[in-house]
Amino acid sequence: FADTLGPDASEHVLTPVQWHPATKFADPYFGTATDYSERYNRAYGLIPSYVSAGASAAGYSLTMAIQDAFRRCTFPEQGVDADSLLFTAGLLQCEQVVGERGTGYERVMRSLVKQQINTFFGEIALNSFRRNVALSPITAQIQSGVLQATLPIEVANKALVMPKPPPKDEDSGAEKIGTLHKDAFITVVVVVVGSFLILCLAVLLTLGRSRQQSRMLERMLVISPDDLLIINHPVRLCDGSYECGKAMHRNTLVALEPLTE
Known part of the structure; x- marks a missing residue:
């Protein structure tokens, strides 16, 4: 192995x-x-x-x-x-x-x-x-190319090395930005910027969907006169009240009731 x-x-x-x-x-x-x-x-x-x-x-x-x-x-x-x-x-x-x-x-x-x-x-x-x-069973670990017994402690011949130490050349020669290695710093920046962009995209999608739903609701509540097939108009009665008229809207019979005189 x-x-x-x-x-x-x-x-x-x-x-x-x-x-x-x-x-x-x-x-x-x-x-x-x-x-x-x-x-x-x-x-x-x-x-x-x-x-x-x-x-x-x-x-x-x-x-x-x-x-x-x-x-x-x-x-x-x-x-x-x-x-x-x-x-x-x-x-x-x-x-x-x-x-x-x-x-x-x-x-x-x-x-x-x-x-x-x-x-x-x-x-x-x-x-x-x-x-x-x-x-x-014994837990063994390869150390310096040799398989050593590391656990249980009472019968081990070498101490367990964990976590795995970084390679010597990586630890000594890597460029650092603050306390982070350059590669780690770039990774953090990419993650933060990416998260911010994803959040902005989610907000825009939410606003767009909200506006779309508002327009759909408006179309459902506001009926254009051109969409009505008038059967008979409202009629004013002797007592001053109105008898509702009738019209067809998208194959549905609706009542026409005046809001003002």
Whole structure:
């Protein structure tokens, strides 16, 4: 990943990992994660991956479970093979402890379920599905081109760098206007001017729409005489009042009532 992006783009990139050879995990057999990595490198000429480390930790976990399972047992016969030890009932003579009867295999499985140990790979505690629920992934960060363990803090070998620092050439040689870099200042000016222009445009559109609505309302309320088809004019009655006239306006029958005499 780092080789693909290059040293500049990959610097300070974060990634989760299952294991890192520089973490501070340790156990009595393999020692620290660094000890394991160095011994593995001497033996095979390679840097161990998390797969190799996990396999070694699984072997250590099983060894501890077997030791715990047969800790209070004796073997009545010499030369007992592994299959008989694990699957032949009644072969073992063990101290009577409630819930620990059964074959050797059953004793080992019970030991694994209750196991909770620290290893160079991290903490191991298996649930009923044989999954390690105690292992916490490590957050690693590329620093100076090297992947370093940064979180959790108690097992990290390097401090987390955040936020990402600016490139040295950008920080030292960039022209500043006030407290802002030139590019940042130009960006601020463009945003402010653009916002002002957008606000002005919104005001103009609002005024134009308001005037348009006023004209439409005026056309609806004020009727030109040319738009009326007179059927009969208002007629003045003997008592001085008027009888409304009638006219057609856009296929609608309307009443004509005089406002003044």
